[in-house]
Amino acid sequence: MASSDSDESLESHGSEIGHQTNVFVRVREWFLVKGSRLYVATIISLAIFVLFLLLNELGIIAFVNDDSVTRLAGGMIAGTFSLVTLVVSINQLILSQEFVTADTAREQLTGVMEFRSDLSALAQVPASPASPTRFFELIVEAINDRATTLADAVDAESDGGEIIHQFTDRVEQSSEQINNTLEQTKFGTFEAVSAAVAYNGAWQLYAARHIQGRYDESLSEEASEALEELISLIELFITAREHFKTTYLQRELTRFSQLTIYCGVPAILSAMTIGFIYADFAGPTVHAVYLPYIISALIAVVASPLALLVSYILRTATVTRRTTSIGPMVPQKDPDSGPFDVSAGENQE
Template sequence: MASSDTEETLESYGTDIGERTSSLSRAREWVLVEADRLLVAAFVSIAVFVAFLILDEVGVISFLNDDSITRLAGGMIAGTFSLVTLVVSINQLILSREFAAAGESENQLEGVMSFREDAAETAGVPAAPASPTRLLELLTASIRDRAETLEDAVDGCDEELATPVKRYTADVQARADRVDETLERATFGTFRAVSAAIGYDDAWQLYVARHLRGRYGDDLPAEGREALEELIDALELFGVAREHFKTTYLQRELTRFSQLTIYCGVPAILAAMLIGFLYADLGGPSISVDYLPLVVSALIAVVVSPLALLTSYILRTATVTRRTASVGPMLPQKPADEGPFDVTYAEESESGTPTGSD
């Protein structure tokens, strides 16, 4: 495979979680992935509370129609029951993945142990650490070390070979340092640790490394070829670890979401029933009309709390899943008509050297 004469980049192309260019994108990123999910859910409930008060104040809605409010309360009770039932079904689906026969459990254990042995060998340690965050740190350090070795190996090589390799290794080292700094301040179970692993663009780095191996493998010195092979192995291991820990984290998140929904579901149903009881008296609402909008709006905010939780958790899980929709050097987020290395069928690897564009 070879590059065309068009300018191409050896720097990372991937979509980093947390990459922001404007205030709007920062706010969007905060709501989608960075903020605590309970905080986002609370914000949604408060927004509903305020919205109903404003609509009542401007005369768009009224809390004085007994028939409308009681029908609304009945609908909210039915909707909350349906939502809680849906969440319980999701929880059962998650739990079903935890049930396995002895043979399946043995195969899973063998796969995990094999991966841990490969990681320990790559990182040069007696055994891979038990902490997922620490394991990711070791793999990141391994990637950086291999990239540095590859960079040193091409110091005396022709500029046509050394320039793209050094640009690539410089980007690998910079991004590895950034992820390592984040992981040092994180613990597994928090989104900071998972976002650091997801945001690391190992797919792009693996893609470029394989391209460089196919294009310049015969021209690299022996030390450089060995460092490039080890870099590819380390990137592959990081991708496997990232996917495993991402799946584990999402299982934990969805399980926590199920628990919180049950905790909020009972108060939500009781709040909806209370709305109906407030209007059960034939003489009208059982509390003062002056306080009615405030009380009913607050009860409606409680009723929508399970839906607010669903919204906050689905926003994050869907965003994470969309941004990591492929494994390995596949880049679905890149337009199909773009490079990064424009190649044609059976094209010889001796044509032009790829050049970078900043």
């Protein structure tokens, strides 16, 4: 097959930063990833409250049948206990990852120190930053610097020059976008991890490896060295992103477990209150006018642990799905997209 390097623009075809101009997309991103999980859970609980009131107004449901509501309250108590038990199991699973021997702890520390040392050498700094946000900023700055060096060292009219300049332009644009995002974040916030997730390092690594394999022999020594360092820096970025993503998700799930326990007790008490309201032989102890509002509110409180579960699972599942690529393997890409078209034995030709 003939290469289409000069015919197609070098696009990453991945999730990039700063391109979410559509209102629906911004709202979706806030709901799935960027928004506080407490706010999202609160919105879900309020939606449940409004839903039950609306169904009552439309005559679809009613709150006057003692037996039905009492059975519902019993089911909600059992369901809440089951959810809390599940959350405790998740918390135990997370804690089990923290129990390591001294040898394992030393190996982990050695690996982290070697990783930080590699970045310090490539970025030419005395020591890499401790803050995750500043750590990402340093890697991105180094990536942008190597991309600029590579572009300056390659003539656009030379063999592969056009595709290399397209590639470096794309890398520089992505670097500037993620830097703008990271500069507006604070230490410990999710935006830093979110920006790193959106950075399409897997595609850049794939493109850089392809360029190196096809044009390395025609590159100058300076360009070849810049390309090699660029590849190493992108690999470091992907490694750092996976490390910080894992650390953050562990903290996220731990926080979810804690909040679920906090909400579990009020949820069980609310379900019990619903049962007590209908426990009188004469019927509900609350006036019929206020009954729909009170029962709907209590049901919303009972559903709060489930709302928390939904809000946290939405974020963790979205982050995991968007980082499924392993190195230059990009499973979410269309097989026919992109400028690189290769066939077996091409280098021999």
